[in-house]
Amino acid sequence: MLKIVGSILLLSLVGLLTVRCSDLYTAMSDLEGIFKTEGRMIKAVEEYLRQERDRLEKIETKLANLRRLNQEGQEDVDAYLSHPFNAFLLTKRFLWEWVDLENWIKISMPSREYIFNTTGLRSKGPQQSDLDGAAEALWRLQDTYKFTPAELVEGAKTEDALKAHHCFEVGRLAYHVANDKYHAIPWMEEAHRLLNNETMEGDFFTMNETEILDHLAFASFSEERLDDAIAFTNKLIALVPDSIRYTDNKAYYQYLLDKKYRPRGETGDLKKLSLDDVEEEEEEEEIAEEDMDEDDLRKVHPDIRQYRALCRGDEGVVKSMPKPALRTCSYQHYDQPQLILQPAKEEIAFVKPRIVVYHDILSNEEIAALKDIAKPRNSTSGHLEQTKFRISKCGWVQHDEAEVIRRLYRRVGAYTGLSMNATEFLQIANYGLGGHYLPHFDFTRDVATHKNGNRIASMLFYLSDVAKGGDTVFIDAGAKIKPEKGSAIFWYNLFKNGKVDERTKHASCPVISGSKWVANMWMHEHGQEFRRPCSTGKSE
Structure with a gap:
């Protein structure tokens, strides 16, 4: 205008x-x-x-809203960012609401200086890929913990209360950007449920019931949920009775639904079935699908199903210590002089495979020093491992880079009795919003590529507590370890005969709330011949 x-x-x-x-x-x-x-x-x-x-x-209205949200977040930054939906909203606000505000300012010629300054600042902030990643983290948490959108955003600080457009924006990202109709559906359904004549003036996105139902109908069709597609289209027709597109879509969905329950005969022609036959086949189909959970229907790999069940703590999946080998805690000095006055606090968390938890192996001062060393690497020479397999930001620290690193290697040598000469650089990683690591082994099957042999053992240090999620799980063993700041877990990846231990397949559960800091130390075979002597036993 x-x-x-x-x-x-x-x-x-x-x-x-x-x-x-x-x-x-x-x-x-x-x-x-x-x-x-x-x-x-x-x-x-x-x-x-x-x-x-x-x-x-x-x-002014938009600026007041942004100012209020900024002040609310800064009251307790750690608490605010510990909630995954808050982190998503902050990223979304930076990329959408601020762009919208700039568009209003750009209309005025005196705004050129403002645009010049803020464009440079925005280039250093979150990008579209960050927003996509934040949304994918929400979907990952849904898949792993079976959260509904309402459960997932509970406790998040939205403008006033959770509104339809919040859920619509997440669903829209899934629908249009990720082409992920499966995850778009629950968010659009929640948006439809929350839509109660909300005032959308001034928001970046405007939407109405018709737009939500339109997304739901096609997303349901794409996921072969034809009954739902027809139901949503019926609601659309009620809202827009003159729409030819909605009427045609309903007819097409109904045709596909009818065809689905008409098996072909030997000649390839469609059988003529009575209504009773169709109803009977529909009932059998419903019974078959009722016996399958969502992971079955989506053909999720068994390891991923087990991983998710362990992360949730499903009954019968997480295993406890077998009797009579009860979970035990003790002080140990392992005949090491340096541990006489300050022995190791050892807890046997699991027997097969043997997983040991060392409590208070790191002090708060040492943890702070490790994080200070790692942060510059995570932002420069470090890298962000953001794939379907692993999402974390990590950096590598050399053995002699700082006194705290040298002291840590000496301590691990004393605790485990292993030589530190063939140990990899310490890896320090940070898992943020939805950060995870899918099931994997630490050992390699191609030993020839490593001059120091295979990874004989692993030590995983927890540099932070995690409010919710972020557990370490061992897939085949059924073990589950909750991160505890200052503790570490230790296990052998190889049997004494040098064969790999398949029971050590492990993973990191997605972080629901909080930030997870860990450090990894991997010891190799060479130099361990007299410290962990070989054996011909198959299970030693």
């Missing part, structure tokens, strides 16, 4: 300035027309001022 008003104003001025004076004064009657032209110009400027005031009011 402002462009239109500007064009009218410009044309009016051009029309006035191109009239020659002689023509004007020789035709006095034209003065009446000039008065009318001037009147239109005055009205055009008045309209411009009105719209400018409206624009500034909207900018």
Whole structure:
């Protein structure tokens, strides 16, 4: 509208300035027309001022909302960012709401300096890939912990309360950006449930019930949920009875649904079934699908199913210590002089495979020092491992880089009795929003590629507590270890005969709330011959 008003104003001025004076004064009657032209110009400027005031009011409203959200988040940054939906909203706000505000400011010419300054600042902040990753983290938490959208956002600090457009935005990302109709459906359903004549003026996205149902209908069709597609389309037809597209879509969905329950005969022709036959087949189909959970229907790999069940703590999946080998805790010095006055706090968490938890192996001061060393690497020479397999940010620290590193290697040598000469650099990693590591082994099957042999053992240090999620699970063993700041877990990846221990397949559960810091230390075979002597036993 402002462009239109500007064009009218410009044309009016051009029309006035191109009239020659002689023509004007020789035709006095034209003065009446000039008065009318001037009147239109005055009205055009008045309209411009009105719209400018409206624009500034909207900018002020948007700015007040952004200021309030920023202040709320800064009251307790750690608590705010520990909730995954808050982290998503912060990223989304940076990429959408601020862009929307800039668009309103760009309309005004005096805003050039502002745009120049803020564009440079925004380039250093979250990008579209960060928003996509934040949304994928929400979907990952849904898949792993079977959260509904309402459960997932519980406790998040939205503008006032959870609104339909919050859920619509997540569903829209799944639908359009990720082409993930499966995850779009529950968020759109929640958006539809929450939609109660909400005022969307000033929001980046505007949507209504028709738009939500339109997304739901096609997403359901894409996921072969034809009954749902028809149900949503019926609601669309009720809202827009004259729509040919919705009517045609319903007919097509119904055709596919009917075809689904008509098995082909030997000739390839469709059998003529009675209504009773169709109902009977539908009932059998429903019974078969009822016996399958969502992972069955989506053909999820058994390891991933077990991993998710362990992360949730499903009954019968997480295994406890077998009797009579009860979970035991003890002080140990392992005949090491340096541990006489400050022995190791050892807890046998699991027997097969043997998983040992060392409590208080790190002090708070040492943890802070390790994080300080790692943070510059995580932002520069480190890298973000963001794949379907692993999402974390990590850096590598050399053995002799700092006294705290050297002290840690000596301590691990004393605790485990292993040589540290063939130990990899310490890896320090941070798992944030939905950060995880899918089931994997630490050992390699191609030993020839490692001059120091295979990874004989692993030590995983927990540098932080995790409010929710982030557990370490061992897939085949059924063991589950909760992160505890200052503790570490230790296990052997190889039997004494040098064969790999398949029971050590492990994973990191997605972080629900909080930030997870860990450090990994991997010891190799070479140099361990007299510290962990070989054996011909198959299970030693």
